[in-house]
Amino acid sequence: MVYTDFNKAFDLIDYEVLIKILSSYGFGEPFLSWLTSYLSDRYQWVNIFGTKSKLFLASSGVPQGGHLSFLLFSLFVDNISRVLCHSRILCFADVIKLFLHVGSIDDCLHLQNDLDRFVNGFKNIDLSLNVSKCKIFTYTRSRSPIIYSYNILGSEILHANESVIDLGFKLTSSLDPRPHIDMVCCKALKILGFINRLARDFKLNSSFKLLYCTLIQPILEYGVVVWSPFT
Incomplete structure (x- = not known):
């Protein structure tokens, strides 16, 4: 290609x-x-x-x-x-x-x-x-x-x-989904670490949920039908 x-x-x-x-x-x-x-x-x-x-x-x-x-x-x-x-x-x-x-x-x-x-x-x-x-x-x-x-x-x-x-x-050349999954997890974990540092003093769980749904969930769900389910 x-x-x-x-x-x-x-x-x-x-x-x-x-x-x-x-x-x-x-x-x-x-x-x-x-x-x-x-x-x-x-x-x-x-x-x-x-x-x-x-x-x-x-x-x-x-x-x-x-x-x-x-x-x-x-x-x-x-x-x-x-x-x-x-x-x-x-x-x-x-x-x-x-x-x-x-x-x-x-x-x-x-x-x-x-x-x-x-x-x-x-x-x-x-x-x-x-x-x-x-x-x-x-x-x-x-x-x-x-x-x-x-x-x-x-x-x-x-x-x-x-x-x-x-x-x-x-x-990858063999279309192995694992490298993509690793990349997605790494990116999501970096954002999660940023949220933990930013929102450590937040008292409302709804605030954490809002940040998760806005910043992390789109990363995890983007194109998920291409490789999920995978074990």
Whole structure:
């Protein structure tokens, strides 16, 4: 599986290209005019320790953290999947992964070919990959998996050896859930220690319960259906 990472993904979306893509999907007026007004003529400034920069016009991009931003980016890159001939694609906002069952060197070449098509497709819409943060990870139980040096524009992609973090899950090549469970427990225990220090003088049990439900329970229950039950 190829894990990709973009350079300033949300900041480089071209407004005109986005509107054309949305129009091709059947979006019409007055929505397109409203969206154009929403995205254009936005000004930004930088604040560093109280020192503010001058206002500058944001000529591209969608507001990071906006309710529509993830959806707009997903629609912006959706056509890229159509250029792939052999592999398949998984998308969640700007987290995009290519995968293919590899049983021979020919399969490796097919994946590399699709990766080249993938990269060229993004060049056409002025998006680029951060090769240093892209990585290859192999899901297999084989002790001697096929290893191939994949590259992006001539730069080799690093292989993640033991595990990879995928949407908050720590995954191993054999999909053993124990490393993820250990990571979750460690994170929850750190927060629990913080709560104990912070709330040692609290007298109401309801206060502890509120802190637990707010800070710890979401950590323990995130994606629990993926690995629970497990003994």
